[in-house]
Amino acid sequence: MAEHDFRFSMLTPQHTLIECRSLAVGRYQVTGNGGSIKNDDVLLVTVKGSKTLHMRLNVEKVRHLINPPGQWVAVANGPAFTELAIHQWKVNCNGCGKEQDIEFMVEGKDGKKALKPAAQARITELGWKAVGEHHLCPACGKNAS
Known part of the structure; x- marks a missing residue:
């Protein structure tokens, strides 16, 4: 089992996420290019409409395409959102x-x-650390410990 990072990045253009769509609640179809994706691997994919959020998807089955070379389609399980907000x-x-x-992210x-x-x-x-209604950044949280 390996973890593959397909979050949006200009540094790894050879590993690209082409499409990630929901098949059912908690089930996704992912199309990508690059990497050696296998069954039971974990994919980190960027959440559409977000700058920093990503989801962890567990690959159930993968099919490697002949044309175009390097492209694959996988069915994966992940967070169960019916209406992602x-x-x-x-x-x-x-x-x-x-x-x-x-x-x-929350369930809409x-x-x-x-x-x-x-x-x-x-x-x-x-x-960050929460102390009641107050918050401490990671640096201040270390100093407080």
Whole structure:
């Protein structure tokens, strides 16, 4: 099992994601070029409409195409969204005043009640610490420990 990074990058044009579309909730069809994709591998793919978010997809089966050379089509399992919504918030460090824009994904039909838990999870994922309603950036969080 290998992990292949197909997030958008100008540094790896030989490994490109051509299409990623939803077949059903939590099931995706991914078309790409490059890499040696095999069954049970993990693909990191950029979320459409996002600058920083990506999804981890587990390849169930892959078919390598003869023409064009290097192209493949895979069926993969991943996050189960029926209506994906991307939100952007600003988080401020209460220690040093640093401000950072964050993006996070939520299930669109869950509405506003899902925003705060999803934002907190993303902030934690980025290395920030939450202390009540206050936030500490990764640098201030290390100093506080």
